Amino acid sequence: MLKAYMVLSIILFSIGVVGLISRRNIIVMYMSVELLLNAVNLSLIAISADLADSSAQVISLVIIAIAASEAALFMSLFVVLFRNRASLDANLFDMLGSKK
């Protein structure tokens, strides 16, 4: 049973990585990051159930709560970014990476 959960988790993680690399829209990138987080969360819960140790399930609830507050923060950042450049294309926001 654990194997199936782990495979699902790996599939979700891979989709997240591909989405993060290939898409340039900030909202889609954020969704991919959430997918990564939830893939790891799923594997955490699965392993925790397999080991009959409930502490990881408690921690995953904490992670979900933090992810929710993170989402609220991200949404407000999207609004600010959109007001600045009238676009959510990640290529426009490269200040920290450009060699200028």
Add this chain to the structure above:
Amino acid sequence: MSTLSIIIFSPIIAALFLFFTRPNIAIVKIVYMVVTLSVLYLAVGLYIDFDPAKSMQFIEYHPWISEYGINYHVGVDGVSLGIVMMNAIIMPLVTLALHKLRDKNGYWINLLFVQGGIMGAVLSLDLMLFYLFWELMLLPIFFMLGLFGYGKKNYVAMKFNMYTIFGSLMMLIAILYIAVQYKEQFGTYSFDLNELKYLTLSSSESLLVFSGFMLAFAIKIPIFPFHTWLSDTYRSAPTGIVIVMSALMAKLGVYAIWRFLFTLFNETSHAVAPYFIGIGLFGLIYFGFSAMTQTHIKRMFAFSSASHLSLIVVGFFIYDVYGLIGSSYLIVAHALSSAALFLMVGIMFERTRAYRIDDLGGIARVAPKFALLFVFFSLSIVGVPLTAGFVAEVLIILGAFKYNIYIGLLTTTTILIAMLFMFKTISKVLYGELSESTKDFKDLRLHELVALVPLALLILVMGIFPNYFIKKIEPTAESYSQKIGVIYND
């Protein structure tokens, strides 16, 4: 709350307070001065109360996340005492010299954060606590580079951050791994240094975990292959951050090698020591020659400081009492003189707006006090007798000769190389013809003298009466040499 907790948390609490209340810049500077001076007062009290007969002292232990073995555990010993003192001395002096130049709240608030982070990382004896403070001191530096830096500062800030966070993550993985191993062997989680040292790992496991830790420390110091962030970051960073990085943060990396790696993986560290001595000696010479060829004065001092940090790494890895005492003495001596030199470079830039060595010259003719102090601090870096640098370098060289005669000879070249790059810089910057940018050079003002003269006096006192300072390190070195004896007898 005991002294150590107050020393760690008063800068952090003051910084948080200033961040949320957003007061006038004058009030920020006053609060900064009051907090750093009271930390200095407490640190001097700590130094006087420090019992030279015992190793670890002022231990404080409070349960924190006890289910997972994470506790608030701090203490100070002979080696960390030096870094605590340097942090406490340098921070108020930086403000004294720079308070007329920087009028942004963020500058001083971030410096307070860095001070608290460094104090916490030096004093903590719990790996999780150490990791927390290690990360805490990184973030303010990222903001200061981006907000107050020069040149392509955003790119440099990001590069520095990626580099150090990569190292820190490897360290986090290593920390978690040894905690899990501890649970398998002893039944409970623990992140406490005193408990984790009883852990037994197979040699390949402990080599991997060692590398995880070493990567974080090597990037922070930096030792040879991980130095590519160094010159750009030093060139772009504002003076306050350059001083913090070269005088305190880099030293913290070397200190952490000794504190954590030599305690947790004593045998592995001993087994890989020859490689690190090699890397250290190579770095010593390579960075020295790089410093000679630089045209930008801040990059030149960046490589000079990397060269001496490689020497400190050699001093710790030769596994000898002399090496240990010499290295911890050089940590203090080099922190004092490099902080003073970077401060003077900052002052020089403010007056001439020139960083290229070729654009400077003849300063000794128009600013004798500036030239005198500049030469004095350079001599201390070189290691001329009567300065603190001499005592430290001689001790390291003695230890290196005990280790191996060829290693000893190579270590001796440090004085020669440092002399070459320092004297070249001095002759070009202070002597020769006056140039366009230096002809109106104003001599040091009172507030700058007040900041620099105490550092110079301390270097002199440390060079003439080293016994008083070394006796605080001795018990730590002795308890450590017993540990070395155990290994040599195996």
